[in-house]
Amino acid sequence: MFTGEYNHTLDSKGRLIVPQKLREQLGSVVKVTRGLDDCLYMFTMDDWAEFELKLRQLPFMQKGARRFQRFFAAGATDCELDKQGRILLPAPLREFACLDKEVVLAGMLNRVELWSKEKWTANNAFDNMDEIAAMMAELGITM
Numbered sequence: 001m002f003t004g005e006y007n008h009t010l011d012s013k014g015r016l017i018v019p020q021k022l023r024e025q026l027g028s029v030v031k032v033t034r035g036l037d038d039c040l041y042m043f044t045m046d047d048w049a050e051f052e053l054k055l056r057q058l059p060f061m062q063k064g065a066r067r068f069q070r071f072f073a074a075g076a077t078d079c080e081l082d083k084q085g086r087i088l089l090p091a092p093l094r095e096f097a098c099l100d101k102e103v104v105l106a107g108m109l110n111r112v113e114l115w116s117k118e119k120w121t122a123n124n125a126f127d128n129m130d131e132i133a134a135m136m137a138e139l140g141i142t143m
Contacts, residue, residue: 001024002107007079007117014085014094016103022112023085032093032114033076037123038095040089040114041072047110048076089114 006019018026031048035041043051055073058065060092075096079087089099102117115123 001109002112003109004107006105008103008105010058010089010094010099011086014089014091015082016089016105017084017086018081019105020085021079022105022107026081026112029078029080030087031076032079032087032089034074034093034096035111035113038097040093040099042079042105042112042114043110064125066093 002022002025004019004021006022008017008019011014026042026044027039029045031043031045033041033043052073057068058069060066075093077090077093079089081087093099097114098116099114100116104115104117104120106113106115106120
């Protein structure tokens with residue numbers, strides 16, 4: 001399970017240091033793809049396989065299902081961690097998430113989200129959590 005928030009920087013070649021705590025859980029190769037909310041998702045290979053199975057089960061004849069599959073699968077790439085614990089993020093993925101220099105890695109239970117610092121700050125102010133908590137309670141999520 002991935003948790004925590006980590007701030008790192010991309011180097012000039014597009015490499016990102018993955019924090020040690022996350023590396024221990026991720027393994028030596030990870031799957032990175034486009035994510036919702038203009039971030040990237042990083043999965044262990046096992047968690048990606050589970051997600052991929054769900055994508056495969058979507059009804060091929062529904063346009064929305066095909067677009068959903070395409071969004072995640074076409075952008076997905078294997079990234080190998082080097083000896084320094086870095087991954088090379090492909091340029092199209094960096095461009096999609098507007099990753100330039102400062103990157104926030106956010107543990108999200110079954111995945112790690114990669115955000116530009118600017119977008120993380122703008123999208124995660126957590127200022128309306130009372131409203132969100134009420135919606136979650138309607139879904140049966142309580143503490």
